[in-house]
Each structure stands twice: as structure tokens, then as C-alpha cells.
Amino acid sequence: MSKINRQTWRFNHSIYLGATGTAVGPLEARGPLSGNFDKEFEHLDCGEKSWAKAEQSLMRRAISFCLAKAGKAEGDIDLFLAGDLMDQTVTSNFIAREHRVPFLGMFGACSTSMETLAASAQLVDSGFADNVLCAVSSHNATAERQFRYPTEYGGPTKLTQTFTVTGAGAAIVTKEPGKVRVSEATIGRVIDWGIDDASNLGTAMAPAAADTIWTHFQDTGRKPEDYDLIVTGDLSSVGAPILDELLLEKGMDITNVHQDCGTMIYTPDQPVNAGGSGCACSAVVTYGYLYNRLAEKSLNRVLVVATGALLNSSTPKEKETIPCIAHAVLLESVKEGAES
Amino acid sequence: MIFLYAFLVGGAICVVGQLLIDVFKLTPAHVVASFVVIGAFLDVFGIYDRLIDFAGAGATVPITSFGHSLLHGAMSEGHEHGYLGIAMGIFKLTSSGITSAILFGFLVALFFKPKG
Amino acid sequence: MLNDPKNYKENVKAYQPKLPYVTNCLNAFWVGGSICLIGQVIQTFYMNIFHFSKQTAGNPTVATLILISALMTGFGIYDKIAKFAGAGTIVPVTGFANSITSSALEHKSEGIVLGIATNLFQLAGEVIVFGVVSAAVLGIVRLFIEQVF
Numbered sequence: 001m002s003k004i005n006r007q008t009w010r011f012n013h014s015i016y017l018g019a020t021g022t023a024v025g026p027l028e029a030r031g032p033l034s035g036n037f038d039k040e041f042e043h044l045d046c047g048e049k050s051w052a053k054a055e056q057s058l059m060r061r062a063i064s065f066c067l068a069k070a071g072k073a074e075g076d077i078d079l080f081l082a083g084d085l086m087d088q089t090v091t092s093n094f095i096a097r098e099h100r101v102p103f104l105g106m107f108g109a110c111s112t113s114m115e116t117l118a119a120s121a122q123l124v125d126s127g128f129a130d131n132v133l134c135a136v137s138s139h140n141a142t143a144e145r146q147f148r149y150p151t152e153y154g155g156p157t158k159l160t161q162t163f164t165v166t167g168a169g170a171a172i173v174t175k176e177p178g179k180v181r182v183s184e185a186t187i188g189r190v191i192d193w194g195i196d197d198a199s200n201l202g203t204a205m206a207p208a209a210a211d212t213i214w215t216h217f218q219d220t221g222r223k224p225e226d227y228d229l230i231v232t233g234d235l236s237s238v239g240a241p242i243l244d245e246l247l248l249e250k251g252m253d254i255t256n257v258h259q260d261c262g263t264m265i266y267t268p269d270q271p272v273n274a275g276g277s278g279c280a281c282s283a284v285v286t287y288g289y290l291y292n293r294l295a296e297k298s299l300n301r302v303l304v305v306a307t308g309a310l311l312n313s314s315t316p317k318e319k320e321t322i323p324c325i326a327h328a329v330l331l332e333s334v335k336e337g338a339e340s
Numbered sequence: 341m342i343f344l345y346a347f348l349v350g351g352a353i354c355v356v357g358q359l360l361i362d363v364f365k366l367t368p369a370h371v372v373a374s375f376v377v378i379g380a381f382l383d384v385f386g387i388y389d390r391l392i393d394f395a396g397a398g399a400t401v402p403i404t405s406f407g408h409s410l411l412h413g414a415m416s417e418g419h420e421h422g423y424l425g426i427a428m429g430i431f432k433l434t435s436s437g438i439t440s441a442i443l444f445g446f447l448v449a450l451f452f453k454p455k456g
Numbered sequence: 457m458l459n460d461p462k463n464y465k466e467n468v469k470a471y472q473p474k475l476p477y478v479t480n481c482l483n484a485f486w487v488g489g490s491i492c493l494i495g496q497v498i499q500t501f502y503m504n505i506f507h508f509s510k511q512t513a514g515n516p517t518v519a520t521l522i523l524i525s526a527l528m529t530g531f532g533i534y535d536k537i538a539k540f541a542g543a544g545t546i547v548p549v550t551g552f553a554n555s556i557t558s559s560a561l562e563h564k565s566e567g568i569v570l571g572i573a574t575n576l577f578q579l580a581g582e583v584i585v586f587g588v589v590s591a592a593v594l595g596i597v598r599l600f601i602e603q604v605f
Contacts, residue, residue, distance in 0.1 A: 350492025401549055
């Protein structure tokens, strides 16, 4: 493995996404990416008694689809890396309890999806593991309860507010040749430009995404045109144009290739305000929709930049500003004959 | 006519709340707390009673009337028993509202499931 | 210039969606007004059928509205109306009932004692605190003034 400057990893071996698994809730299932997910639940409670159990059910389903599609059993997995938005990442901990696999819990808020994927790829590349399973989840009702108000409370919604995606995504990272390669990762720095409004995370996270994307292109020497798509995690319809503008000011134009998972996963008429957010937002779009497009080669090179706001429910009340982070992973479709 | 006034006055009080949220960026909790305090203040000069006479439910349904009723109850006992009366009477008029909110809130929570 | 960490909060305002002040106020007005109108209908009913006086009819009216609001919260309707009504559903006493019921409902999974009962006033507690403190202070001041003059 080689390190480029301080933040970018280029993997020495060919690292692949062996298989992916996704599960989503009812609203995501009615969105424009419907059909790209392995399990689409009809009810928000996923047939469970509590929201917490529903979120666990999402991650459990995503993992079982992922293992089944890869043709792997629990014993083939050397490490399990997972994270979510709940206090002490309990969803991941409780799912890890069901498997006899060494576990590393991770937290990077909504950037956890690419944080776990980048770390998994690095562990496989360095030879410390052969097959790593990574997973993340988020659930609208558990996140509402944790970060905002009770789900049935009639609080007013703001236009800048995002809507936590109900879903979970899992992937197996391996050296065994597959259809999609994980070739590079750029690890983000924590950026805080003084936004203190917890209902405006898109604006708060845009500078972090800009920093990571800028660094990625500086380190690799590429240009945005070299990529088919740059997707950000959950900047929403508010944060995405700000990111474009931040980079335009520095002389980098990503507007033609930039999309945001938060606006891809819902139609504009769905009641989600500025768009989707949460760990699952970037995870289900990447492991569902983007994986399928890369596998069928309608997309060849995609940079996934998962963004995260590193706050908890009390820090905004204590007048703290919001530290943010973004991690980027470069996914490439595998060319015919290049698999050996 | 009281129906029209109830609608207009009740609606107007809500518009003030909406402006506090949109213009002054207050949270719902701050809005409700301010309204209760304002209601109590307006009772001092008997303004709120006149508003109730004029608009009926338009003045008794908004949460401002909670502050008004608290002070009203406190004062009626206060006149009889002095300063101690204030503590004795503060929940006198609002008792039915608080009791029903606790009771119905508890029962609904027992028998329903959050829909999300 | 957005690439200015010190003034980002100020400069980024040009990129924020514009608040529909007028629509928000209109929605708050007609929804809040309608809740009060329903309250007036209930109050008139209590006055005519059960012969409550104008002063005492407020109590059963508020209790009835609280019952309706608690049930609508249970059926998951109240928060849907509140999405567009804004202050129109927060300011009336039905909002108070909604905050109590929704908090209790949310923590149902933690049990009846530690979940429902403990969290009942999670959001509504502040209303009672501010109400009691302001009424007590104003009551003492008023009583003092009345006794002195």
C-alpha cells in the first residue's frame, strides 16, 4: 500500500467489493432508486416492536443478503467493521453480538459508510484480513428521537433540514476478483467553519467535503473530468450547490459530475425537506445503485464522498459549532480481462 | 359573532408565534414558554379577561391562557390567605387541563404505538 | 467569497433557501384559528347543554381539546398537520397535549414506569415551570402593591 501525501491511500493490491447488500424503509422504496435494493420494507417498523429493533433488522437483512450473494459464511469473514448513529453505536454492537467475528465499531456520523469501507480495504490490502465485512445503518425514527423530537411531536420543519434515510448497507471487501474495485481512499480532516444550526447540516458539512475533494485531486493529480461521477453523502439540496461554489472559487469545476446521495434517493415531491441524510443515505446509494451501475459498466469511475456532522443532541444547545468530516473512496468498474 | 372572533383572535395569536419562529429563530419550546409568561403579564392589568370576553375560545385555547389562569388562581387564593395563598391557588384553575393532559397522554401512550 | 472560514456563516446566507414567511403565517393563522373555532363550538355546546357559565366552560373545553389532540397524536395525525401548520399547532393547548403524548409514546419501549411516566413531561415541563414561576412572581408583586396602596 502506498501513501500519497498525508491523506490519500492508493492500495497496492487489487481490492474488490465482493458483494453488497442493502435494505431500506418504505419511503426509500418509493423513491427513484427503487429496485436497486435487496430488501424494501413496507412499514417503517420493519415488523419489529421498537424503532431500535427495526434498525437492527435493517442491518441484519443487509448483511445476510451480502453474505448470501458473495457465497460466504460467517467463518470466512476475518473482521466486521460497522457503525451507526445511535448512542454508543448500539445497532452495530448488537448485530456484532449475533456473529462470531472479530469486531471493530466505528463512528464518523454519516461518513461512517466510507470510513468503514476505506478501513476495510486498507486491512485487506495490508494482509491483516482476507475478507472484511463492513456495514452501516440509520433509521429515521431512531435518529429523530435521538437528535430532534419524539416522532409524533408536531414540531415545525425547516427548509434546510434533512430527513434521515431508513436503511442499511453492507459490503464484503476482499482480494478475490469481483466486478467493482476499491482503488483509493482519501481520509478527511475535521473542519468547522462556525455553523451552529443543527437543522442546517448541509451548509455545515460542505466545507469538509470541499476540503477532502480538493485534497483528493491534489494528491492524485487527476481532474474532476477523469471521473464519471462524484457523489457526496448527504449535503442535500442546500449543501450541494455550496460545495460546487466552494470548489469553483478555487478553480475546480465539479458541477457536471457532482451529485448528492441525499437528493438522488428521493423524488422532489417526497416530504423530506432538503433531502436524505444519515449513514444509510450514502451506503444504500453506493452499495445499491452505484454498485449496480459500476458492475454493468455504465459507470466506470466513481468517487464517493461521505459527509458527517460530528455533533450530539446537547452540543448545539451548549452553543457549540458543528465539526464536520468527509471521507472519499474511489470505486472503479473492472475491465474485462484485467481481473487476474 | 363569537365564532368569527374566536377564529380571528386565535389565528392572530398563532401568527405571532409563527413570526417568533421564522423571524426571531426561536425554538417551539421558547415560543411556548414566552407565551405563557406573556399571558401571565397580560392578566396583571386585566387585559386578558377582556380578550376572553371578546374572543371566547380564541383567547382560552392558545397556551397564553395557561399563564393567565395560573395567575388568576394564585390571586384569588392570595386575596384570602395572603402570600401563602399564591402557592395554594396557582393550579386552582388549570387543574383540569393538567390533569386531563397527564391522564389522556398516559392512556394514549399505553394503548397506541408510535407511527413515525 | 465562500472560502473564508471566519466569515463563512455570514457569507453563506446568500445560498440558503428563502423562508416563505407569508405562506407560513397564513397556514399558522387558519389552522390555529380553526382549532380555536372548534374550541368555541365545544364551549358553546357545554354552555347550552350542561349550563356551564362563560367563566367555567373553559375547563371542559380545554379538557376535550386535549383528549382530541392526544388521540390524534396516537393515530399519528397531529405531526402530519403540524408539518405545514407551524405555530398553528404549537401555540394552542392541543400542542401542549401533543408534546406530552408524543414524549410518553416515544419512550413506551422503555416500560410504563421508566419510559412513559418518566418522560411524560420531557417537552412540556418547561411550560409548567415558566408558567408557575412567572405567575408566582407576578402574584407576589401584585399582592404587595395591593396591600401597600
